[in-house]
Amino acid sequence: MVGDPIGDYLPTLIRFVVLAVVVLGVSVGVHYVLRNVFHLKRDIAIGFSLITPWILGFLIFNLIPIVSTFVLSFTDYNLQQTPNFIGTQNYETLIGSDINFWPSIRLTVLYSVISVPISVTLSLLLSLVLSRNLKGIGVYRVLYYLPSIVPAVAVVLLWRWIFNPDVGLLNLILSPILNLTNTPSPDWFGDEKFVLPAFIIMSLWTALGNNTVIMLGARKGVAGDLYEAASIDGANSWTKFLRITIPMMTPAIFFLVVVEFASAMQLFTPAAFARATPAAGRFMNLLIYTYGFQQSRMGYATALAVILFLLILAATIVLFRSQARWVYYEGQER
Amino acid sequence: MSATVTQSTASPGNASWNPARIRRVIGKAIAYILVSALGVVFLIPLFWLVSSSLKIGNEIFDQPVQWWPAVPQWNNYPDAWNALPFTRFLFNTLFVTLLPLVAEVLVSAIVAYGFSRFVFPGRNILFLVMISTMFLPDAVKLIPTFIIWNSFGLINHYDPLVLASVLGGTPLFIFLMRQFFSTIPKEIEEAALIDGANVVQTFMRVMLPLIRPALLSVSIIGFQGHWNDFLGPLIYLNDQAKYTLTVGMYFFTGGVNERPHWEWLMAMSTLMIIPILILFIIFQRYFIEGLTSGAVKG
Structure with missing residues (x-):
């Protein structure tokens, strides 16, 4: 084999085992201290001891990085030199004079705002169809789930061919309509007007299967006796759909919208490999990668990351606030 | 399900094809057609993935589209x-x-x-x-x-x-x-x-x-x-x-x-x-x- 696999794997493996032992030791230590030094109850000591690995991970891989990102965004850090504090200059440059900034925000936000509702609605409808007692349901489940297991790199390259203006599958299928209306075939990733629709179509193909599986789970969880009770009350199937199925599925819909929106805002691999025309703007996460890792402007890139974070945070807060209006939780009065 | 059983026992023969049952059968047929059509849409890119993996480099861009290569190039793998x-x-x-x-x-x-x-x-x-x-x-x-x-x-x-x-x-x-x-x-x-x-x-x-x-x-x-x-x-x-x-x-x-x-x-x-x-x-x-x-x- 090429290189020195054992020499590459073994040190990591050793550090992995050592770290695992250390974490285990800390957990046991927490239990010992809480029980024997503070004389706390058994449940409290065991509970804290069991969640110790998470607390450690939260501090090291969440809290410290987030705080650092905010701090770094006010510096000119470039990996080589010690960072200098430069105030809000990164933000001023980004918002005021960076020609990539606004197109990037526009593309990322529009993509998320349009693709997520379409994807969630379609997966809801699909799950309703699939939840009927169809024969061979397993086959369809596998079929729809297939696209979400294809490596993202392969997905993009596949779609680059499908979107090819001259020999791509999509324009081939569209050609009768295009000829009829006498419109030139769109150059999907090459024409700034079509970049956004192209990304949305691609995302639907990738995400629909995954989302449908989650929706299907939620659909199955709706208790059958609710429908029986409604039937006795003389409700027809449309009323049952509107008054039982949909409300009972709103927690899953909500969960999906929040998670999907956050991940849509952070689109990376498809954005990196679509080679879409830069005229349409670059996705924010790709721009962060470009500034930070290709141009080594870490401080500047973290300022962009903070803005992305604030956008997602704002959207998440709005969604959570809206919950009271449309999300129904069992055992809770409306 | 239970509804169907009661219907057919109550009115045997052709009468079991009442509007409710017809509606149910049509509904099921539409569901099948929908999921199958969508399944095909989902499968085409994957089919293309596999068929392209068996083509000679430039055949991928051949016109008209070659759904399956004339001579599958298994040695591509x-x-x-x-x-x-x-x-x-x-x-x-x-x-x-x-x-x-x-x-x-x-x-x-x-x-x-x-x-x-x-x-x-x-x-x-x-x-x-x-x-x-x-x-x-x-x-x-x-x-x-x-x-x-x-x-x-x-x-x-x-x-x-x-x-x-x-x-x-x-x-x-x-x-x-x-x-x-x-x-x-x-x-x-x-x-x-x-x-x-x-x-x-x-x-x-x-x-x-x-x-x-x-x-x-x-x-x-x-x-x-x-x-x-x-x-x-x-x-x-x-x-x-x-x-x-x-x-x-x-x-x-x-x-x-x-x-x-x-x-x-x-x-x-x-x-x-x-x-x-x-x-x-x-x-x-x-x-x-x-x-x-x-x-x-x-």
């Missing part, structure tokens, strides 16, 4: 595999997939057990904090995390892709498994305790086997995530020999002096799908069950 050190890439990928997977599933189960079964002060707030980290964009942590690993001198090592799994587990996994734990009656644990088992024994011998569907579904999600990860290996690994399959594949998209090898890329992509596909087909029942109990009671 060994050719692609040998064009770059893919055997090494496969072992690298397995290393950065299986090691963190085992750790993160086990650690998540332990943390989930702590959150679901033991009452301690601040439990709900800590759980809420844990859930909210699920919604934190990775982008905001990416650069400082890179700097942390860099300061330990671990860039171009596998550590950044592997070690984090020991600490913390994965919020989504903890969430799903906690939901699953909460469906298990407390009496089962109490019985184990009376039999003299300690917490570790109860967890390993009684609780873990009971949440097997959840363990399976998070394992599939986790496997898929590490197996297909691209950004992580791209940022942290520099030597070609250390690359994973996804990063290696990317070289087939062509460079400054080299034409892209689409057929090789498609061949490698097809190969990469197979392990996950097998896992999903075998475990799809558990997979849905494992996800369901989390999403519904969420």
